[in-house]
Amino acid sequence: MASSSCSSARLAPARARTSRSATRVGYNGARPLARRHVSASASSSSIVVAGAAGQTGVRVVERLVERGFHVKAIVRDADKAKETLDAVMANAKSGSVEIVKADLTKQKDAEAIRAALEGAQAAVWAADTKSLGIVPGPLGIAAMAVPALRGMVPKPKADFTALTNFLDAAKEVAKPNFRLAMLTSAAVTRLGWHEDKQKHLDSVVDIPIVRLNPFGVLDVQREAEEVVRTYGISYAIVRPVGLKDDDSWPPARPVLAQGDVLVGRANRRDVADVLIAAATLPECEGKTFEMATITGYPPNDEGLAPSADLLKTDKERVAMGEDLGLGAVEYDATSAGEAFVDANRIAASQLLPGMTQDATKLEMGRTYEQLDRGEVNRESGTEATPRERALAATGSRRWFAPPVPNQDRER
Template structure:
């Protein structure tokens, strides 16, 4: 596979300066995909990515900022994540409302595919993580909104629900995938979450899928596309 032939569109990465978002950008650049990042902090984005990406500065709370960021993009990958209990960085403001605004503006701008980093256990209101301002419930609401908007004809989505996130290079583990939010625990490298969302841009069987994923055994992988074959139609 020629790296610069896999996908011809431009991809907006939101939450790009976070740990998972950085890997999304790295994997897109690995495949030669044009990248635009949307960040509150232009200097931080430039330190991380230099001139390899286009940078749009703005806030996820601003519809006009989002509209500018998505304009001219063919796909969006969101690695947004809240970092406080309240205020502009809360789960309600970022994981739910921020993603919802992004979904709406992306669909208006003609974006055809939307990838989202969600979380294991989003359907379980009783999960301990919901003590953090209901973060899983907010992610679930964002998922539902994405599915409702990007299930329309000509649009598609891929929602990845990872287990606990850790650092490490991609393609060093077999993965365990499932649907229906039945997995209770497990870890996965952020780099593999990024890889799954990036290859979903051109893997047709990844379209309109929501699934959970965690590491299995250590074993070198030539790619991760094959895991989409394991998901139900």
């Protein structure tokens, strides 16, 4: 595939490896590939990954090729992506990767994106929030450190052109049973809940990074989810908690929840597995759910289908009366939907990484381990500390590039 707006390169597996002997650090040092993360038709299917060169996107590509898929990887910088994906293919059993150079935000690349989606079985949207119009300027960065400036920062203007162009192309040229698995973030609905619900669930609302909502990213992602839900395509939306790499939080058992009350850490490889399941398993269709990695437990050998089958569809949750953070004018705490949320909360509140099971006491940039050691002194509901403001100023590029709130943050 080649055009003025698209260049592609086919990467072949460098060596073979049996899936039963593949390992990942995590549970007792090893992680076998689960049997039922995806459907059995991988060898003849292609899956498109938008944002394939990102930290999570590249993990999605890696796991897909291990399962024998042909992956069309949409990236902005093809040369840089090829270096990364060459390493991915070196460990692949089968499958292949076709690099598609295209900027999702540019109309000139629309034909390249359309060509990538031609005949695709599914797609994973792992693009950063720049593709949704979030580009913080100097004032926005400064406001992270100086609260007095926050009122001067204009509300971000979400731009869903890239997303809708992608969805339009998929509806037109992808397979009839095409599904989109969308990566967003835990906490996207919490600030949109009715104020009474926010008070009831303050243990997940009053977390510093959630209250800060940098650059309005939670609001924009919530709106982007609703675009997908109303577009008339098959979808599943995955909301991981704080994203971590193997060195800080090893892969283990992915745990799924609903109600947007899950707090903790998620290994990026596990997030990739869940996104692939969301794109391919019938049990995930039409569902929005959160996920975290629980270390010390092995992944289910049957994959994610049994857990996903227990989740409610978005339509079921609406019918149950759950406040989904879309501006509800009333909050019925006695509804079946809110009872469902409370049940999820009971389980989720016991799964925080630290001994101190209270994420609201964290300062931004501090860990649960530091909280357990008494190195954090923050009461729930207090204003940002000087240290938090200093971190936001001096670490702005580290913490907010790309500006996704669950990136390298405790949630």
